[in-house]
Amino acid sequence: MPELPDVAAYVAALEPRVVGKRLLRIRIRSPFLLRSIDPPLKEAEGAAVRAVRRLGKRVVLELSNNINIVIHLMIAGRLHWKAAGATLAGRTALAAFDFEGGTLLLTEASTKKRASLHLVRGAESLADFDRGGIEPLEAGLPEFTRALTRENHTVKRALTDPRLFSGIGNAYSDEILHRARLSPAKWTSRLTSEETERLWSATRETLGTWTRRFVEAAGRSFPEKVTAFREGMAVHGRYGKPCPDCGGPVQRIVYAENESNYCPSCQTGGKLLADRALSQLLRGDWPKTLEELEERKAAGRESIDPLTPTLSPSRGRGRAHFHPLPAGEGRGEGTTARARDLRQRSSDAERYLWRYLRDRRLGGAKFRRQFPVSGYYLDFYCADARLAIELDGGQHAEESHRARDADRTAELYRQGIEVLRFWDNEVFGNRDGVLRTILAAIAVRSSSTL
Numbered sequence: 001m002p003e004l005p006d007v008a009a010y011v012a013a014l015e016p017r018v019v020g021k022r023l024l025r026i027r028i029r030s031p032f033l034l035r036s037i038d039p040p041l042k043e044a045e046g047a048a049v050r051a052v053r054r055l056g057k058r059v060v061l062e063l064s065n066n067i068n069i070v071i072h073l074m075i076a077g078r079l080h081w082k083a084a085g086a087t088l089a090g091r092t093a094l095a096a097f098d099f100e101g102g103t104l105l106l107t108e109a110s111t112k113k114r115a116s117l118h119l120v121r122g123a124e125s126l127a128d129f130d131r132g133g134i135e136p137l138e139a140g141l142p143e144f145t146r147a148l149t150r151e152n153h154t155v156k157r158a159l160t161d162p163r164l165f166s167g168i169g170n171a172y173s174d175e176i177l178h179r180a181r182l183s184p185a186k187w188t189s190r191l192t193s194e195e196t197e198r199l200w201s202a203t204r205e206t207l208g209t210w211t212r213r214f215v216e217a218a219g220r221s222f223p224e225k226v227t228a229f230r231e232g233m234a235v236h237g238r239y240g241k242p243c244p245d246c247g248g249p250v251q252r253i254v255y256a257e258n259e260s261n262y263c264p265s266c267q268t269g270g271k272l273l274a275d276r277a278l279s280q281l282l283r284g285d286w287p288k289t290l291e292e293l294e295e296r297k298a299a300g301r302e303s304i305d306p307l308t309p310t311l312s313p314s315r316g317r318g319r320a321h322f323h324p325l326p327a328g329e330g331r332g333e334g335t336t337a338r339a340r341d342l343r344q345r346s347s348d349a350e351r352y353l354w355r356y357l358r359d360r361r362l363g364g365a366k367f368r369r370q371f372p373v374s375g376y377y378l379d380f381y382c383a384d385a386r387l388a389i390e391l392d393g394g395q396h397a398e399e400s401h402r403a404r405d406a407d408r409t410a411e412l413y414r415q416g417i418e419v420l421r422f423w424d425n426e427v428f429g430n431r432d433g434v435l436r437t438i439l440a441a442i443a444v445r446s447s448s449t450l
Helices: 004-018 123-129 140-147 153-158 172-181 193-218 278-285 290-303 313-317 333-346 347-360 400-413 425-427 431-447
Strands: 024-030 049-055 058-064 067-072 077-082 093-097 102-108 117-122 251-255 258-262 366-374 374-383 387-392 418-423
Touching: 004 049, 004 077, 004 102, 058 123, 067 123, 077 278, 093 313, 093 425, 117 123, 140 193, 153 172, 172 193, 172 258, 172 313, 251 431, 333 366, 333 374, 333 387, 347 374, 347 387, 347 425, 374 400, 387 400, 387 425, 387 431, 400 418, 418 425, 418 431
Parallel strands: 387 418
Antiparallel strands: 024 093, 049 058, 058 067, 067 117, 077 102, 093 102, 251 258, 366 374, 374 387
8 A cells, every 4th residue: 555655756746747737537437436426526627736735645636626636545556647648448447637738547456446536625625534643754752652652552553543643554664663673563552762762763764764765756757666565675575585684584474464574683582473363373383483483494494395295195196186177067066076076085285284274264264175266176265365275296296297287377377366386295394384375375365456
C-alpha cells in the first residue's frame, strides 16, 4: 500500500501537471471504484484544479467549484500519467481523469477491488476521511508520546493505526522500528522515555529521508514504480537476507495479508518472535532464538540433498504427482473416486504435511487433497489463493519426470495457479522452512493476483 512517502511523491508529481488545469472528463471503467453519489461526476468536469494534497494515505484534488476528488489507492492501486486521451486498456485499469495536457490513469493490480473514489462538496466534507492520526513529520516529542501511549498496543500496531499516526503502513513501520532498535511486539505501555524518544527520532528520520528521496525523483519523472519493497530498505521485504547493520538474517512474522520484518540481533536481543500461525502449529517445536533456528536449518541442509532426494516407502510404486485425467473425463463421479483413491494411497510426506494444512490450520487457508484442476490431480490446492503444492519423490529427479513436471507446471501457471514444489525429504527435514514458504505464498496470493 502506498504510504506517506509514496503519496507525497504522487502529490509532488501531480501539482505541476494538473494545478490550474481544467478537468475535462472522468471515465470510470469499474463499477466498484466510485463510492459516492452526490455530487455526480459530471459536476466535477470542466472545473480547474485548485490544489493537490495528501490526506493520510489518500490523494485529494481540490477543484475550483468547491468539489473535492478523494482517491484511496489501498493495497494495489497506482496512479500513472499518460498522454491526453489515453485509453482504459488492460484488466487493471479502473478510471481515467482527462486534463488539459494529459490523462491521469488509476489502476489496481488485484482481483479484490479495494481502491476507492469519492466526490464530496466543501472542505468540511473531507473530515469524514480524516482518521485523526497526527502527522508524524510535524509532531514534536510530547505530541508523539501522547499519540503513542493513548492506547496500549504493540509498537508495530500503534505506528500503523491511522487513528494515532497518519500515513504510516506496514513497510515504513518495519524500517522505523529497525532504526529505533525496537521489537515490533513490544507494548507501548512498557516503553521507557528513552525508547520513546528514540522511536520519535527514527520515525522522523525514516519518513523524512524516504519522502525527500521520492519527491526529488518525482520532480524528474512521474513515479511509475511505486512499491512497498524498495532498494535500500533495511528489513522490509528482506526476509532471510543479511541485516545491513549486523549481518544477521532478517526474520518475519506473517499474519493475514501483512507481515512484520525485523532483525533479531538488532531489535529483540536474538529472540525469535512467535509467528501466529506457525508457532501455534509447532508449539514446543518452535525455535526460541536465532541460534536455535540456524542450527535447525543447518541440520536440515545436511539431511537434504536436493539433487538426490530419498524415496519414501509409498513412493516405491513410482506414482507421479501430477495425475492426468482420462480423456473426456470431467469432475463427476469418476473424478471423485479417482481423487479418493489417490488420497488413500498418499505418501508419508503427504500425510505428514496434511497434518499442518488441514482444517485451515495454516494461515486460515482452506486446502484440499488430490484436487482436479486443468486435467491434473494436485497434491494440495488452495482455491482462494490459487496455490498448488506438489511433493516430489525420488523418481521426479529423473530427466523424463522433470520434463513432464515442467510442462504441467507451465500449464497451471497459464491457468493463473502458482505451484510450490518440495521434495519429500525436505518436508521431513526442513518442515519449518516448508511451512513458512507456504504461509508467505498464501499471504501474497490471497491479497492480489498480479
